[in-house]
Amino acid sequence: MRYSVAPTAAKQIDLVKGNFNNGGQFQIILGTGIVDNVYAEFVQLAHASESTKEEVKLEAAQKMNPVQKLLKTLADVFVPILPALVASGLLMGINNILTAQGMFFPDKSLVEAYPQIADLAAMINMASNAGFTFLPVLIGFSTAQIFGGTPILGAVIGAIMIHPDLMSGYDYGQALLDNTVPYWNFFGLAVAKVGYQGTVLPVIVAVFFMSVIEKRLHKVMPAMIDNIVTPLLSVLITTALTFLFIGPVMRTVGDAMTSAVMWLFFDLGALGGLIYGITYPLLVITGMHHSLVTAETQILANIETLGGSPTFVVVACANCAQGAAALAVMFLAKHNAKMRSVASASGVSAWLGITEPAIFGVNLKLRFPFYAALIGGGIGAAYATMVQVLSVSQGPCGIIGVICIRPDCMLQFLVSVVIAIVCTFIITFVFAKTIGRKQLATL
Incomplete structure (x- = not known):
C-alpha cells in the first residue's frame, strides 16, 4: 500500500x-x-x-531486520509483565520512604519514629520483593506465550530455575571463590546445582527451547498420550539442557550485559551518562527502548550487590527534556492554537514519563526541539551519572519517578531532572532563532 x-x-x-x-x-x-x-x-x-x-x-x-526482530522479541517478553515490575518498584519506593534514615527525622526513620507502622512496613517490603524474587516465573510464562509454548509450562521452567533446593544464584560468585559450589553427577558429568535468581536471559532462552521442543512433540506424539507425554518430555529435556548448557552460557552473557552497562556509567562516568541520555530518545523513535528493560531488570534483580541501577535517572532526564522542548514550543507557537494545545498536553505527559506524544507530535515534526532535547537530556544525564544517582526499582520515568530512587539520591535526582529541563528549554529557544528559523516560520 x-x-x-x-x-x-x-x-x-x-x-x-x-x-x-x-x-x-x-x-x-x-x-x-x-x-x-x-x-x-x-x-x-x-x-x-x-x-x-x-x-x-x-x-x-x-x-524488520534480524536485530530489530531480536529487540522486538525482548520487548514483547517484558511488556506484559511491566505492570508487575512497576507495582513492585513503587511498593519498594514506599518502603524506602518508610525505612530511610534521616529523611524526616534526624538519625531516625518513619518506622522508628512510629513503631505502630512497623508491621505495615514489613508487609509492604514483602510485597515489593515478590515480583523480583519470582521474576523467572513471570518471564517464563510470558516467554512461552511469545514463542507458542504452553505458558504454564514456561512458568514451571522458571520455577525450576529458582527452586529452593538449588544454591541461590546470589551466592554463586562467593561459592566459586570458596570452592563450595554443589554439583550433581550426571553419568560422570559434574553439573552445578545452582539457581538463576537475579537473571533474565537464561530463562528466556530456556523457555524458547522448551516451546520449540513442545511444538515438535505435539506434531509427532499420538493424540492418546500427547497430553501426558509431551509436557513430561518438554519439561524434563529443557531442565537437562538448562543446567547443562543454556544456563551457564546465558548467565555469562547476562553478566556481560550488566557489566557493560555498569562500565558505561561507573567507568566512563559523566561521558557514559551523556551517551546513554542522547541515545535513549533515538531508540524511542524505533520502539526499541523496551528492550533496555532486559538489562535494567537484571541490574535491579542484583540490587543487593550492585547498590542500585544508574539507568533510571538517565531515562527520566531524557523524558523530561522532551517534555521541556515541547513546552518551549508552546510558548514559541504564539499564533498556532493547535500546536500550543498539542505541545502543552504532550509536554506534561513527558514529564510524567510518556514521551511519544511530545516526540512524534511536536519535537520531531519541527526537528530543532528534538535536537535541543537530546542535548539537554544528555547534560542532565551526565550530571546524574557524575554524582551517581541510583534507583532501587522501576517506575514512571519522569519527575514522579523520584519515589523509585534511593533515599540518599533523591535530591540529586531532582537536581538532574531540573538541569535537563532548564538546559533544554534554553537551547530550544536558541535553536528557534538559529537553525530552526524555517520551521518556526511554519507555526
Missing part, C-alpha cells in the same frame, strides 16, 4: 496530533478518547476487514 501523500494530508486534520513510521507501520497519533470513533468510521468507509493485534504485529515483523 502506498501512502506517500498521507503524511501531508494527515497534518491538515485538526484531530491529528502527529504521524510517524515505526516497525513497518504508518501510525497516526489522535487525541485521547476519539481513536475508537475514528477507527470505526474508517473501517466503514474503507470497507476494510479487521485484523487482530497479533496479526498486525506479525505483518509488521516481516519488514
Whole structure:
C-alpha cells in the first residue's frame, strides 16, 4: 500500500496530533478518547476487514531486520509483565520512604519514629520483593506465550530455575571463590546445582527451547498420550539442557550485559551518562527502548550487590527534556492554537514519563526541539551519572519517578531532572532563532 501523500494530508486534520513510521507501520497519533470513533468510521468507509493485534504485529515483523526482530522479541517478553515490575518498584519506593534514615527525622526513620507502622512496613517490603524474587516465573510464562509454548509450562521452567533446593544464584560468585559450589553427577558429568535468581536471559532462552521442543512433540506424539507425554518430555529435556548448557552460557552473557552497562556509567562516568541520555530518545523513535528493560531488570534483580541501577535517572532526564522542548514550543507557537494545545498536553505527559506524544507530535515534526532535547537530556544525564544517582526499582520515568530512587539520591535526582529541563528549554529557544528559523516560520 502506498501512502506517500498521507503524511501531508494527515497534518491538515485538526484531530491529528502527529504521524510517524515505526516497525513497518504508518501510525497516526489522535487525541485521547476519539481513536475508537475514528477507527470505526474508517473501517466503514474503507470497507476494510479487521485484523487482530497479533496479526498486525506479525505483518509488521516481516519488514524488520534480524536485530530489530531480536529487540522486538525482548520487548514483547517484558511488556506484559511491566505492570508487575512497576507495582513492585513503587511498593519498594514506599518502603524506602518508610525505612530511610534521616529523611524526616534526624538519625531516625518513619518506622522508628512510629513503631505502630512497623508491621505495615514489613508487609509492604514483602510485597515489593515478590515480583523480583519470582521474576523467572513471570518471564517464563510470558516467554512461552511469545514463542507458542504452553505458558504454564514456561512458568514451571522458571520455577525450576529458582527452586529452593538449588544454591541461590546470589551466592554463586562467593561459592566459586570458596570452592563450595554443589554439583550433581550426571553419568560422570559434574553439573552445578545452582539457581538463576537475579537473571533474565537464561530463562528466556530456556523457555524458547522448551516451546520449540513442545511444538515438535505435539506434531509427532499420538493424540492418546500427547497430553501426558509431551509436557513430561518438554519439561524434563529443557531442565537437562538448562543446567547443562543454556544456563551457564546465558548467565555469562547476562553478566556481560550488566557489566557493560555498569562500565558505561561507573567507568566512563559523566561521558557514559551523556551517551546513554542522547541515545535513549533515538531508540524511542524505533520502539526499541523496551528492550533496555532486559538489562535494567537484571541490574535491579542484583540490587543487593550492585547498590542500585544508574539507568533510571538517565531515562527520566531524557523524558523530561522532551517534555521541556515541547513546552518551549508552546510558548514559541504564539499564533498556532493547535500546536500550543498539542505541545502543552504532550509536554506534561513527558514529564510524567510518556514521551511519544511530545516526540512524534511536536519535537520531531519541527526537528530543532528534538535536537535541543537530546542535548539537554544528555547534560542532565551526565550530571546524574557524575554524582551517581541510583534507583532501587522501576517506575514512571519522569519527575514522579523520584519515589523509585534511593533515599540518599533523591535530591540529586531532582537536581538532574531540573538541569535537563532548564538546559533544554534554553537551547530550544536558541535553536528557534538559529537553525530552526524555517520551521518556526511554519507555526
